[in-house]
Amino acid sequence: MVNHSRRDAFKLVLAGAAAPFSLRAAAAIPCARRDETPVRWRTGIEGQRQADLGDGTYRNPIVAGDHPDPTILKDGDDYYMTFTSFQSSPGLEIWHSTDLVNWVPLKPALTRPLGNVFAVDLCRHAGRYFIYIPAMVGDTGWSIHVIWADHIEGPWSDPIDMKIGGCIDPGHVVGEDGRRYLFVNGIRYIRLSDNGLAADGALQQAYSPWRYPDDWVVEDFAPEGPKLLRHGAWFYLITAVGGTAGPPTGHMVITARSKSVHGPWEHCPHNPLVRTTSAAEPWWSRGHASLVEGPAGDWWMVYHGYENGFRTLGRQTLLEPIEWTADGWFRARGGDLSRPLPKPKGGRRGRSGQALSDAFATGALGAQWSFHDPRPEDTRRIRHEAGGLRIAARGSSPSDSPPLTCLPGDRAYMAEVTLDLVGGAEGGLLLFYNPKAFVGIGFSPHTMKTFEYAQEQPWMRAPMATTRVRMRLTNDHHVVTFHYSHDGGKTWVKHDLRMEVSGIHHNVFGGFLSLRIGIYSAGEGSIVARDFSYRAIDAG
Template structure:
């Protein structure tokens, strides 16, 4: 009876899946090419710096978590009902005390911090497991890989304090919940006898989920499928029809990035690689393909038996790169049995993007009839009790950095004497740049007490790569200044200065990005007229590391002259997608 029920359930799910595929096919065929206005969707599904996506499902709800590296709050979590429209609902690391001790985001180095999380739901409880990569500032002290788990009853939070897993080397861990009730830690490390420099190995060990300790024997599963490909990492294990599937990333997170898969009839191995590996990559395509570096995937099964994957990729908007860095994309997945007649046991494997084998920009909707919302304008009038979720800081901000209560309807940003620097915490906050073309405006009231204090807007990639567009008090009044620090340069350059003879304490500052160039302008009459100050090439802020660009607010004071601040009335960010 049980076997018959299982077979009936599988048949029902297969019928649903076929119906959805046919509906999507007919929708695409009858309507022609899918575009943003049809019942389809455009990749990426999470636009802006949202790399290393991991996905889970509970009922009709989907959740994605992404790497956040040195940013705070960390571990952004999005929710969706249809896989194509996503809402930011919270962060896994949302309290300073979660990120100020064993997990250190206070003085973490650039491109350190939170790497490649995995989100899972088990028995109505949510788990995120991830790594904090921290290099102590003391010379000669080795980098620390702090692997930890946080839990929550609601993915919107609150999330627990980190449970650090001792004795767990490597990065990019995953949790696998076996049907017998055991919990398993899946990680990577450098093997004892590597065949080549940079070789990685995936390992597995049982985890006690009450004491958060590794127990029992450690099993070494797989070193990857691509000959000479470095960094076997990002492992995820799935169980389907009694077999286990190990999905990993290989080749590094640039143009050679790839997804490969292996399978075993036992959780602990041995694992056999798919002869058609890699199953997702852009390494075989032109460097000028619309998206490159695709990889680091995670799979999710729908209620009707269909499968999809989320994976990262980099849009080739500017010189084969982009200012947004690595973003999250959605890919359909089917499972196919091997056709080889000579094989005694024919294995079944996942096939990514079965019609093309690559991440496509335009796609049919996973649920026919649903439409993807167009990228919307972000406006913050600072009239809420708490800061909107979109705002991030580079590292855990200093206490008292800003206030939403000091002046009603304004965000007050207190000036600090620090410029952006590695491990530093400047008076700086921002939202993600989500498109290459956009308009960003902020209205500011700024009347400091001390000469040399300045405040305004900014675009920043890293501690050593940013642009500041500020109002500065001088000995004779006020002036506008544009400062640019190019990637990996030691100092910033003053690009432009302009005396503000008619400044009365209130100003609008604008960055308008078009044709791969940033135009900076200001208005003293509430946006009625604008005067352009400078134009900065967009390629000066191409993502060079793990994260993308942010558009933000900034305030600077001179040393030993505290007390100055800027009041921001509102901020508006209007993206202009290049569909």
């Protein structure tokens, strides 16, 4: 009786939805801003929003979509950055820039599943590149791992477990004594061996961070993300406090300085250097910062934040100018990050972004793709064939079949893919957060299925004999519409159910993730994905 009532209620909703209306007017969620001038980005590949506005200015984010905990390395005239990759595999994509604004991905440094990977640190020492990786492997708890390479594009070594347990957010530094150290959440530190591949001592408390006033609205204290810089006679320790998500006014950037990595550390009198003070601001929960010298010798701060109204996109990468002050400290001077800012001077502009569309014509998995939380054997589920990517089936639904995902960075977009069903497999197109939070449609050889908020809706099952279907997903400012076609996209049928997904984010489901486009393959046999296409609807 309950199921019939719910089905009837949905029929009424769908009947009403059939009338003409403005999707954008009904669905758009406004971003509260101090500056009410409409935001426009310059569009790049596939209509995706682009930071470089082409007139000597840029608009944040510099890397759109879920790219949290940025770690940045200046290496001569080049800049490299990577981000938290969580359970995705391949992971730790290395990005490259020559001007701090235009970024392109190179290759993943972590090619096999390691577990849940949190905020890492990318550095170079004695001509070798290192990435220090906190990872939760199974039920063994957090431990710091390290990989290394002689060239930034690899090959990278297999992960080495350094047996530094219970720690996340490493920050590498060479002390005034010439020894290498890792600082971690807490804020603690540990000496490393000269080759940087093992601990050489015990964890010690390094610094008791500055405390904000008790009446500030934050998530929790959470001192984390220590990044270190030697500038002049001082070591600067840049730290995040206030919690990573929760209230938009929580996360913040503070700093301290010392003549020695062993302390004592002096609080900056200007703390916090970055903080969201109002939910009306364009960027929320700003923190986890690193400092980097620009091409012309000026200085910049790179950190992450949630976009107001679009937590579903995850934490995105932001760039803000800083200046060194006469008292030997520094301050942020970007102001309202919703407005264009002057680009760093002296850099050479390069390409920006990457195409998400994929004809699956090469023998390698595109940089845009990764499995969500795969087992080690899941990376062997894929095989390239002429004009397609074969994905072996696993599990019975998107809840237990890790989807192949790619990461959008736009507020509104459209994605399409053609799936061939082989050997009785079921496949479909999703917006996927985690196994408990996703929406989508799927097809078996005899049935169309609908997944709404991680639940398959049996009352919406429809008999449909097919072994090939093209699917379209439209996410228009959180309102999701599906279409499908049995003639290769010449004619389309609109799926009866629209879904609203603005609530599928960390503050509801945990995990610090984002909504990704996903392709799943379940049941028996396999699917072959062909001609995946992506297009941003607009950049506003």
